[in-house]
Amino acid sequence: MSTHTPSLRRRVTLTVLGLFALLLVLVGIAVDVALGAQLRKDLDARIADRIQRATSLAESGTTPEQLVSALNGPGIRVRVTTADGQSYGDPGVPSTPDACPPPPPAPGNGPIPPAPPCPPPGPPDAAPTIVTRDLPNGSSVTLLGDTAQIADVRKELREVMIAAAVATLAVAGVVLYISIGQALRPLQAMTAVARQITAGDRGRRLRPDRSSSDLGQSASAFDGMLDALEHAETRERDAAEAARLAEADTRRFLSDAAHELRTPVAGIQNIAETLARDDGTRPERRARFTELLVTESGQAARLVADMLELARIDSDLPPNTVATDLVRIADNEVERAKLLVTDLTIERTGIDTAPVTVDPDRIGRVLRNLLNNALRHTPSGGRIVVEVSTTATEAAVTVTDTGPGIPDAERERIFTRLVRLQEARDRDSGGSGLGLTIARGLARAHHGDLTCEPCTSGAEFVLTLPLQSA
Structure with a gap:
């Protein structure tokens, strides 16, 4: 079964970039939503301010034309409807928030012009804000807050954030790839040491300066493994050498013991053969040979006894x-x-x-x-x-x-x-x-x-x- 060994640098880089991209997306969404809400809030505040202003101007007797001129502004369209049904201002503003504007009255006896189109439907952030209020002089005013500018601002912001995010991710990817390569140098050192040890340099070690860190713990474990292997190799070599020396000693001992026993055994054999050939004519010679026979056999017996004693000592009894x-x-x-x-x-x-x-x-x-x-x-x-x-x-x-x-x-x-x-x-x-x-x-x-x-x-x-x- 093979061990799965993916590229650590590539995996870490892609993982960090993925998390960074997710973070940028979340931040971008938050900024977009917050900006849209703030722009809507500002638009609503401007509309509320013009409603109050319209009420004040109506009480002071301002004409509908003057009222429309005073309330118009960037992003705000105005329509004033008098009590007798006359409309002034932007004909594209509906008279009520939920209705399209009615067609304008025909001038004189001429043909009736077509009704202006309703505001086209669009995304939620492009839906206009329409507010209608009755004025003290019996007329009504309708203000339409145009959100097209808000949508344009948010669109531009999204494009800028996307471009900035892509550039940021590219720079971060390069920096991460280089930084992770620097961080993985201890692993490369471990690989180099392992190759040197394989080549025969058994004394090489990593010796981390901080053994409490993750790489330090790995390096310490690596050094401990090498020490254990070297000690085992040394013990095996020493055991083999001891066995070789023991075998050599045993062979030498057996050879020396055989040599030591050869002399008394040969003497015993020679004396025995001489005694066997003796015809009894020289009794003093028989007594001398008998004494020599006792001496040689005693020497052989002592040597055998010593060897048995050594065997008992070697057996650790x-x-x-x-x-x-x-x-x-x-x-x-x-x-x-x-x-x-x-x-x-x-x-x-x-x-x-x-x-x-x-x-x-x-x-x-x-x-x-x-x-x-x-x-x-x-x-x-x-x-x-x-x-x-x-x-x-x-x-x-x-x-x-x-x-x-x-x-x-x-x-x-x-x-x-x-x-x-x-x-x-x-x-x-x-x-x-x-x-x-x-x-x-x-x-x-x-x-x-x-x-x-x-x-x-x-x-x-x-x-x-x-x-x-x-």
């Missing part, structure tokens, strides 16, 4: 939390670490209690991973410090050591899966490259975080967790 003391968890891990080494100084500092709601086993695993890394990379005679502190909303455990430290460029990369720092960690040292990834995932699953902070000597890891709400 909520941890089984209980109210506990973070200091107690830290003390337990510090005591365990002290049993593993004797040539390092390990101590726990800070506050004596930090109530949190966590899964003690998983938070213990995070601290165990941090301490294992510190034990692995701190040289003999070094020092490891575990400090527990709190703020208004968080509890923090800071683990620092006096090892070689971590370069600033690598402080975030070490939390990536299967990443080892060449100078600090390798496969032979026992690290799978998943420990810190799992530790950070467990911290964030408890609405906390694990970060590696810059340190002048050694490494510094900070585990933050929300304090238990009161």
